[in-house]
Amino acid sequence: MEDLSDNLRRYVEMIERAWWERLKSREPSPTLYEPIKDILGRGGKRLRPCLCMLSCEFVGGDAADALPTALGIELFHNFSLVHDDIEDGSRLRRGQPTLHIKYGLPVAVNAGDALFALCFDVLCENERLLGVERAWRIFREIAALSVTLAEGQALDILFKQTMRMSVEDVIEILHKKTARLFAVSAKCGAIAGGAPDDITSKLGNAWEHIGIAFQIRDDVLNLKGSEEEYGKRIGEDIYEGKPTLIIVHCLARCNASERREIMKCLGNYDKEAIENAIRIFEKHHSIEYAEKCAEKYLQEGLKILNKTEGNEEMRQNMIALAEFFVERMK
């Protein structure tokens, strides 16, 4: 775990230094680079770019070779946060007002677009670093991911409109909105590190599973964690009508009056109503069910990871990262 911490610190420093250098050369602009610097500067664990760099070292590459890719992935992730917050009407992100609340809707929509664009722009640096063949393969992964993400988000919006969805639909959303980005982070790190196709694809598969586990745990934390640690109001997911495994599992089991109780939380942030909804979830063992699912996906991911050829020290780091991801606060 100490090695992991050292490595992560090194990666985070590389990533943060790299983008401040790049942003420095852009003309300061109150309606563009200021909100971009704001959101990028709010911290966060940088899990996805760290995974990308760790994956590169796991296959025997140099972390620096994965740097533009890791940067692109963090920019992409931030693009999706900014637009998701608009679409969900969220008011807080990492303990501060979301961009559309702080800078207004037009600036926030455009800042999100710019983060998306800057992701592809920074991927252009891979040509010089990795040669055009590898650079192109990384670009292709991220282009496909971006379509998948929009499809996942569309399903998410559909649930909010209808409040009808199966557990399978939720799993599809988890794949498209969260897990694929973890998978692509791991795969692109491996491509940057020069891994053969089968190793790249195994790493992707492992982190696709771990990514699902991560998101389910995150949804559990939104009900059981503390606001300060989480940076988002407790029960915000219920208030937003987010399609989590927990709510969908519960809605399929509860009676009409319980359903009405849960629905009272939608678009109305009332602590008592939310506590009540959580009690209904507990009654139907929906949180327990979600935690078991997360554990199953985590174990499956670790199993694949253990069978993938690579640097032993980095494998231990990756396992520690996965457990840290998923187990935090358990």
Place this chain on the structure above:
Amino acid sequence: MEDLSDNLRRYVEMIERAWWERLKSREPSPTLYEPIKDILGRGGKRLRPCLCMLSCEFVGGDAADALPTALGIELFHNFSLVHDDIEDGSRLRRGQPTLHIKYGLPVAVNAGDALFALCFDVLCENERLLGVERAWRIFREIAALSVTLAEGQALDILFKQTMRMSVEDVIEILHKKTARLFAVSAKCGAIAGGAPDDITSKLGNAWEHIGIAFQIRDDVLNLKGSEEEYGKRIGEDIYEGKPTLIIVHCLARCNASERREIMKCLGNYDKEAIENAIRIFEKHHSIEYAEKCAEKYLQEGLKILNKTEGNEEMRQNMIALAEFFVERMK
């Protein structure tokens, strides 16, 4: 002109067939592919993808080689329309309600993101068609363009917040928001057609100029055209506080009471106030000034085009296209 029409019809058929084929394979979704089909199906002249294909044939390539690129460019253009409409609070697009009015804000933000993503996704097809080197060069052009566009949009938003801007600032916005997309359409068509760098860059330069002329003419039409032909309300630009050459030229010359009269149109669509503002523009020769600017840029663009080596018939087609672009309704 007849050749041009025949060619354009052929290009438009290729483009529209190509994307219906691609969209057919995507799962139907009321919150994603339905709004996407809606906006793509509203017609429009497909000027940018046609330019891309024409440019490919001008340098001696086969239009089919530019097809995924042309498709990507039209998808990119539609992404920017959908998000611009949100940012500007526009209610009509091509004579119908804008996507955020018709489907709600979350669906529209996400559909725009999906169009952006689908642009890069379709560019991946270039690998098989053109080889990875040319495919990569085209990707690079569009990645850089997408950052430029967001920067232009941020300046546009800034003007709406402050209503202070110089003519030079407006020209910068015209470059970033409109002309660069024309330039990149021409350049990418040339790259797909296998043109050497100097020809590619001359074509880009020519269409950067013509693109400026096009947008200025479009802004004039918003004041002098008819609503049916234009598909947008007359004077909508003044109502939205759009930074056009006309308004910025006039604000620098009018007195305080005239400024107040113009400001009355902002966010308040009142026909009389808009007619009054147009009279003030005319008094200060601001519309005349804009038309002269457009003519200057058009002539400069045509001069460069005439000096660029390429197929003579296609050059005549390109000149006709430029004149059609800019001169329509003059």
